[in-house]
Amino acid sequence: MRTEIEALQKENKKISLAQIAKEIGAEYTEVLKNAPNVREYPRERIEDLFETLRGWERVFLLLVTEGFVLEINDKFPKGFYGHGYLNFHDKDSSIGGHLSVGRIHSIYLVDDIMFGRRSCSIKFYSEDRKEIFSVYVPRNEKKELIPECLESFNNIV
Incomplete structure (x- = not known):
């Protein structure tokens, strides 16, 4: 393949x-x-990945359901564990919610083309191969990938 x-x-x-x-x-x-152009990221290092994302000036978070595409452009939030979830509550971010980290089966670092442009994302999948959510390297006002975030994405190991 x-x-x-x-x-x-x-x-x-x-x-x-x-x-x-x-x-x-x-x-x-x-x-x-x-x-x-895709790297699989080890699930057991998800906290390191989230810490990297918190270092970006902002992220472009995408959540796709059957009938809705939700886009949030903000700082990646801090969170804490409780009741089996990673609870995102951060006064410095509008991104909030409860993530069942244990249901994340695969994480991919994807360097792709979207609508004719380079697009870099981190995609989180469940065991049934359904996308849970994605975090994209954000773009500036010129619609270019923000260089510092792109460099950080490229350096994720």
């Missing part, structure tokens, strides 16, 4: 991983696992 993905990316520089999944008839998460 990796060879097929690489060939499609070489053939069309503006093809997204989602388009590749449709074209080859594969699940999107299978494409993520095999794409050369």
Whole structure:
């Protein structure tokens, strides 16, 4: 599958991983696992990842449901554990809620193309291969990826 993905990316520089999944008839998460421009992040290091995100001036958080795409552009919140959830409550962020960290099965660092532009995101998936939420490297007023956040994204190990 990796060879097929690489060939499609070489053939069309503006093809997204989602388009590749449709074209080859594969699940999107299978494409993520095999794409050369995607890294899987260890779940057991999620706190390190969240700490990195808190260092960004802001994030672009995306939550997609069957009938709604929710976009929040703000500072990544601090949280605390209680009742089986990571509870995001931070006076410096409008992002709030309760995350069942134990239900996160896979985390992918994705360098992709969206609407013809480079897009970098961190995608969180459940065991049933459904996306829980994504955090994108934010853009500035010129619609360019914010350089400091992009550098931080590239340095996540």
